[in-house]
Amino acid sequence: MAKQIWKPGNMLYPLPAVMVSTADKSGRSNIITVAWTGTVCTNPAMLYISVRPERYSYNLLKDSGEFVVNLTTEKLKKATDWCGVRSGRDVDKWKEMHLTAGKASKLDHAPIIEECPVNIECKVTEIKELGSHHMFLAKVEAVQVGEEYLDKKGRLQLGKAGLLAYSHGEYLTLGKTLGTFGWSVRKLSASGRKAASRKRKK
Template sequence: MKQRWKPGTVLYPLPAVLVSCGATPEEYNLLTVAWTGTVCTNPPMCSISVRPERHSYGIIRRTGEFVINLTTRRLARATDWCGVRSGRDWDKFREMGLTPVASEAVAAPLLAESPVNIECRVRQVVPLGSHDLFIAEVVGVQVDEALIDPATGRFCLERADPIVYSHGEYFVLGEALGHFGWSVRKRKKGAKHR
């Protein structure tokens, strides 16, 4: 039997990312965001939703740039800590022992400890209510070479132990169940789907 649930709280799990922002080292900040995602392939675009009262909101709104840094099991504590502390009161990079690195296309720094950094330039801000949606064009992506299979060139994100957020908890992503389109591909006799 199903029961009624609060609207807006059911589309989980979500990637838990650290968004870095700031045009100068003095204002660099990290913001934990769970409401993020890909919104377009061509041109490549992502979005993040941020509450206007958050310290990083004003920085991103003013600069029009940010970096989405994917998080891992190793970054779980920093991800949570940066989500419950304000950049108004804390230097999050220093407190968590994290390293800001110059981006290639935007002023906002990359997070060196993150295996994937997605540089974004804001194209549109959509006020929605509790959050504003920042829709941004992806202008640069850096991937840790350890996540690229040298034989096939395949991106192997599972090697990084990425984390997701669901209803107040963090989880490490688990076992791969199949590849896109596996449900309709013909199997060789005796082969198992994956």
């Protein structure tokens, strides 16, 4: 495979395309679309978002130290993009995109977005001023999950939600399931071994 050498850049794709809801202590709230986000720790559960200081939500985040990461879906693709290119200084994103601000279970200021399948409530523990973006490290305080995405055993089935991903300027939906965690080393059942054997003989 032929390769080209490019200048340093953020080419770690795909990424989750999420809408982050936040508010300051006076009650001013806003939604910002973020792709610079990810998991940093399991115990305690922690994640991060990175935001430019000039963004309207930046000072709201700093004031309350709270935000909610709201997972987005194909049905919310317009709102996801729109909230990323419009500023809360100029428009009420909640009103314009017909989104509902709901009550977080563990936060005092930042609301959840009711229309999103999963809402991850976070409190900021540290702000790292890295350059163009400042990283907000946060502890996950609670997670709200839409019951329609739970199966009969209470297991989360997010594959049914049509989650959005972001890749180099494009929005994508997650594709078909290719395997589950650990499938590559899992022992086959007796019926599975027989099926694999028949396949090899063909």
